[in-house]
Amino acid sequence: MALLPVSEALRRILDSAATLPSESVGLLAARGRTLAEAITSKVDNPPFDASAMDGYAVRSEDVATVPVTLTVVGEAGAGRPFTDTLRKRQAVRIFTGGILPPGADAIVIQENTTASGSEVTVLETAQRDANVRTRGQDFAAGEVLVEPGRLLTARDVLISASAGYAELSVARKPVVAILSTGDELVAPGEPLGPGQISGSNAYGLSGVVEAAGGEARFLGIARDSLASLDEFISAAEDADVLVTSGGASVGDHDLVRPALEKAGAQLDFYKIAMRPGKPLFFGSRQISGRRQYCVGLPGNPVSAMICARVFLVPLIGRLLGRETPFEALDAVLTDSIPANGPREHYMRGELDVSSVPARVTAFKKQDSGLVKFLQRANCLVVIPADSPALDAGASVRVLKLDI
Incomplete structure (x- = not known):
């Protein structure tokens, strides 16, 4: 049977996945989440005509010819407006962020004035709106500021707060249950007996899940028996994705696929034309009307991590409603590489983007x-x-290892 190409396997995974429901989170918890609903400003920003400098609020017609002396009739600071209407040859002492008083239409910066008691002499002219941040100059109420599907940054959180939001609608984090399998595995840090190795995969995979925007949940290490696998698989029923590591091949002790099928999973494909990572499988099962995606990774740590980058990261992105492209870029080889066989090869390497074009070894x-x-x-x-x-010097495609 022909092995499934990587591109077709990825397409099947993504086509099967649907965006999870949204939830509301406070701004302090929003960074790093995926926006579910557009951020449309509720206010004008700034919400009023405001002074951009320390100085004096004036009528521009009064300072069209300088020098000119004006009477200072009050003061306006941030959060402390001057509410009377400015009249001919009057000025208001104003500070950055203060509301432009009624009747005023310009700010003369204090460096261009000389103050004496209740009077100020203006030494430089000021045109209408000089040193004024007009209402809505930054953005207006009703303006769409951030589109859905964006991975929220600190900058997005900042503009959301400025736009009048205390909470944002974000995609719920997919819960990804991770199950290691194998009689040979022991917890990291435990003494190794004959034939035993540290079960490292779940810890690396948890990091991949968290970095991609999911919530990782390590179930533990299942032994190579259907009874043990059944117990752990049943404990993952509330997860959106069940990732298994190991037991995916065709040996007498590779029981993960039969155990999942017993638990109701329907496999879409098994084995792909990729190295490392040939024994990957994918399927899903219905649990109380909800779909759980099942990803079977190889037990080999390198294979598991590379497959997670190629397949699991995009799946999590799709569940979040965030398009996660393959993020491949072009680079030129610094050294020759041998001919490849019938499986697409994902070779570990070192990318240097300091030159144009980028170089890779x-x-x-x-x-x-x-x-x-x-x-x-x-x-x-x-x-x-x-x-x-x-x-x-040959050009190749390169996928960043951003995990």
Whole structure:
């Protein structure tokens, strides 16, 4: 049976996923969340004509010819307006952020004046609206400021507060349950017995989930038995996504797929034309009228993490209503690489974007058992299936390892 191409596997995953319901969060909790409803300003900003400088509010016609001496009839500070109407040859002492008094239409900065008691002499002319931030100059009520689907930044939170919002509607974080499987696994930090290894995958995958905008929940380590798998899978019923690591191949102890099918999952595909990551599978199951997505990752740590970057990150993005593109860019090889086989190869490498075009070096050691080279990589060099050998200077696609 032909292996499923990576692009088709990703398409199937994304086509099956629907955006989760929204929830409201306070502004202090909004950064890093995905906006569900557009931020449309409730107010003009600034909400009134305001002084942009310290100085004097005047009528521009009074200062068309200078020098001219005006009578200071009051003071306006931020939050302390002067409410009387300014009359001919009058001025109001004003500070940055103060409301422009009625009758005034310009601000003369204090550096262009000489004050003496209740009078001020203006030394430079000021045109209408000089040093004035007019109402709605920044943005107006009804203006759409931030579109849905955006990953909210501190800047977005700032403008939301300025636009009159105390809370924002954001996509609910998908809960991603992570299950490690294997008799050989022990918790990190525990002594290793004969044939045992540290169960590291769940910790790396949790970081991927959180970085992508999800909520990671580690279920634990299931042993290689249907009874153990059944117990852990039943504990994940409230999750939006169930990610398993290990037990996805065809050995006598690879029982994850049968256990999931027993729990009601319908598999969409199994095995893809990718290396590392061939034994990946994907499906879903209905739980109380709600769909749970099931992603089966290889047990190999490098394979699991690379597959998570290629498939799980976009899935989480789709559940959040945020388009998560493949984010591939073009770069030129600094060294040659050998011909590829029938599976698309995701080679760990080092990307240098300081030059134009960007340059990338694929590591010589690509064994999927070498975690150190995954940690040192900042990108994946994507080599198509059946690609011929590529010389230094050849252009390749590169996927940033932003996990």
